[in-house]
Amino acid sequence: MQHTDTVGAVKARINIVTLIGRYVQLKRNGSRWCAPCPFHKETKPSFYVNEEQGSFHCFGCHASGDIFAFYQLIHGVDFAKALEALAREAGVPLKGGGQRRDLAQQKKERDRKLVIQEISTYTAKLFAQALASQPASAPCRRYLEKRGLSQAICQTFGLGWALDGWDNLVTALKKAGYPEDLCVEAGLLGRNKQGGLFDRFRARLIFPITTFPNQVIAFGGRIIQESEAPKYINSPETPIYHKGSHLYGLVQASQAIRNQGFALLTEGYMDVVTLHQFGYSNAVGVLGTSLTQEQIDRLCERFTQRLVLLFDGDPPGRKAALRACQMILPKGLDCKVVLLPEPEDIDSLLRKANGPELFNDLQAKAPDGLSYLADCFRQMAPREMIAQTHEFLAKVTLPELFNPIASRLARLLDISERDLRLAETDRRLHQAKSGPLIYRPRPLNETMSVIERQILMFTVRYRNQLPLLQDLGVSNLLTTDAARDFWTKLQEPDLDWELFSPKEQELCSQWSGKGAPPCTPDDFARELAALKKAVDTCNQQRDKELVARAIRRNAEKDDFTSDLVYLEALQQTLANQRDTTAKAASFSPQTEEAAQNKEGTTPCADQRRGRGMI
Numbered sequence: 258m259q260h261t262d263t264v265g266a267v268k269a270r271i272n273i274v275t276l277i278g279r280y281v282q283l284k285r286n287g288s289r290w291c292a293p294c295p296f297h298k299e300t301k302p303s304f305y306v307n308e309e310q311g312s313f314h315c316f317g318c319h320a321s322g323d324i325f326a327f328y329q330l331i332h333g334v335d336f337a338k339a340l341e342a343l344a345r346e347a348g349v350p351l352k353g354g355g356q357r358r359d360l361a362q363q364k365k366e367r368d369r370k371l372v373i374q375e376i377s378t379y380t381a382k383l384f385a386q387a388l389a390s391q392p393a394s395a396p397c398r399r400y401l402e403k404r405g406l407s408q409a410i411c412q413t414f415g416l417g418w419a420l421d422g423w424d425n426l427v428t429a430l431k432k433a434g435y436p437e438d439l440c441v442e443a444g445l446l447g448r449n450k451q452g453g454l455f456d457r458f459r460a461r462l463i464f465p466i467t468t469f470p471n472q473v474i475a476f477g478g479r480i481i482q483e484s485e486a487p488k489y490i491n492s493p494e495t496p497i498y499h500k501g502s503h504l505y506g507l508v509q510a511s512q513a514i515r516n517q518g519f520a521l522l523t524e525g526y527m528d529v530v531t532l533h534q535f536g537y538s539n540a541v542g543v544l545g546t547s548l549t550q551e552q553i554d555r556l557c558e559r560f561t562q563r564l565v566l567l568f569d570g571d572p573p574g575r576k577a578a579l580r581a582c583q584m585i586l587p588k589g590l591d592c593k594v595v596l597l598p599e600p601e602d603i604d605s606l607l608r609k610a611n612g613p614e615l616f617n618d619l620q621a622k623a624p625d626g627l628s629y630l631a632d633c634f635r636q637m638a639p640r641e642m643i644a645q646t647h648e649f650l651a652k653v654t655l656p657e658l659f660n661p662i663a664s665r666l667a668r669l670l671d672i673s674e675r676d677l678r679l680a681e682t683d684r685r686l687h688q689a690k691s692g693p694l695i696y697r698p699r700p701l702n703e704t705m706s707v708i709e710r711q712i713l714m715f716t717v718r719y720r721n722q723l724p725l726l727q728d729l730g731v732s733n734l735l736t737t738d739a740a741r742d743f744w745t746k747l748q749e750p751d752l753d754w755e756l757f758s759p760k761e762q763e764l765c766s767q768w769s770g771k772g773a774p775p776c777t778p779d780d781f782a783r784e785l786a787a788l789k790k791a792v793d794t795c796n797q798q799r800d801k802e803l804v805a806r807a808i809r810r811n812a813e814k815d816d817f818t819s820d821l822v823y824l825e826a827l828q829q830t831l832a833n834q835r836d837t838t839a840k841a842a843s844f845s846p847q848t849e850e851a852a853q854n855k856e857g858t859t860p861c862a863d864q865r866r867g868r869g870m871i
Contacts, residue, residue: 270347332469384417394418421460513538519563587652592626631669
């Protein structure tokens with residue numbers, strides 16, 4: 258089934274009022290339905306659903322779209338996952354995404370992931386049942402009661418208990434008929450040197466890790482008694498779980514984050530659960546690793562632009578908070594830093610008689626991220642402080658952000674703003690070597706040439722300029738299979754996200770997503786001038802090589818007349834190259850912008866609509 262047919266079939270089988278009614282209480286208002294918007298905090302009904310047209314629109318936050326757009330927003334997933342989930346619900350087969358790939362292999366891979374997903378879900382139920390009813394889990398139940406966690410909060414997070422023993426889960430999964438190799442691949446079982454199976458999680462409180470729409474993908478396990486064993490063990494990387502990309506508790510916290518407008522970001526599983534128990538239901542946590550850029554992007558691109566960082570007040574906690582600020586602030590995101598007073602942690606603080614009041618006071622007095630970063634820099638030696646300042650400013654790529662950040666940072670550090678700006682300008686000019694800074698693409702493939710990467714980057718950022726690119730003949734310069742395949746996909750009038758490989762999807766987001774440099778008229782003009790110059794240079798270099806090759810062939814034939822003809826052609830090529838260089842040197846962004854406006858086209862269309870790509 259073609260992609261467009263799939264979308265139409267799903268829309269025909271799923272009523273938009275029925276879908277949205279699962280998440281908000283809709284009331285009929287004439288021919289439409291209305292409710293308070295689920296995507297921003299309000300009490301009055303500004304959210305309207307048109308059942309006949311199959312669309313929704315909020316007059317407050319301007320969220321709008323069809324069933325797929327609603328599913329993406331409410332669950333924080335991309336279009337591909339929304340289509341997959343709704344197609345599965347509607348009973349519509351998905352086949353469009355694999356037309357250019359090996360369909361059999363793709364189906365095998367998808368089926369394997371589905372089985373691993375099923376194994377994880379089944380195991381989570383076993384752990385939860387063991388916690389609720391097994392006599393051996395009584396110490397764990399007492400531990401949870403001591404920590405003040407209610408049965409309701411334990412059920413919300415699906416907490417469980419892994420029985421003490423080497424083969425309890427082995428026996429249960431075998432009895433359920435799951436393949437041994439997939440149970441191992443799911444990170445639930447291990448193999449000893451003799452090839453025998455054993456349970457990875459034993460005698461531990463279990464924290465299932467979920468992703469949208471509330472699917473179990475991995476586990477964390479905590480010991481509840483003093484032991485020489487590691488306090489926590491976590492699932493390894495699996496085909497369905499990449500720990501640097503997910504956040505613990507995001508499924509449970511997503512709605513509260515939208516309603517409150519910010520997220521509490523902490524480190525441990527138990528910290529997240531405890532915060533939810535005390536009413537801070539917008540808390541999420543990292544998964545046994547340092548905070549990653551992927552986790553920040555996942556949280557901030559779909560849920561909130563404001564974070565409150567919760568870290569221990571010891572040196573490792575302070576260092577982790579500094580690193581987090583250095584990752585968050587250059588993105589233009591807002592953050593505050595709450596350092597817990599030593600030796601307190603979230604649990605001990607909140608369980609005090611006035612714990613919530615103390616915690617709220619810490620939040621109210623918490624410094625913003627840039628103030629905290631400056632305070633950390635001031636504690637360094639002067640030379641290191643300056644080096645760290647320049648290293649941080651180098652990450653701020655958006656011009657609109659750089660000026661206010663540099664000005665405020667100079668005041669906080671009590672250094673000359675003029676000297677700071679001059680040094681940073683010199684560094685950037687030296688980095689660019691000559692001319693204005695131009696956004697350069699990251700390599701898609703190590704074997705791909707620079708010109709191929711530049712062409713693809715420009716095409717992704719300015720797809721409304723496809724006729725111009727075709728007139729320039731850029732496709733003749735795409736010689737690698739990866740570049741030609743990417744270019745072909747970008748020519749489609751209606752882009753099919755499923756056709757793009759994971760690397761292509763990643764690059765599309767980097768080049769034209771929310772975190773990419775802006776596509777202003779000036780940026781367009783500079784990048785177009787650079788591309789034209791690069792294309793002309795490559796074409797002329799190719800012409801020179803062809804003429805030179807022909808002359809060498811004629812030299813073998815000793816044909817002086819033909820040599821003169823080819824020599825004239827070579828001279829003409831060199832003359833054209835000089836003319837092109839002169840034109841590129843005199844290129845005016847204002848002239849190009851005026852020409853674009855005269856033709857009635859804008860240099861950069863709204864490239865970030867729809868599926869979060871182009």
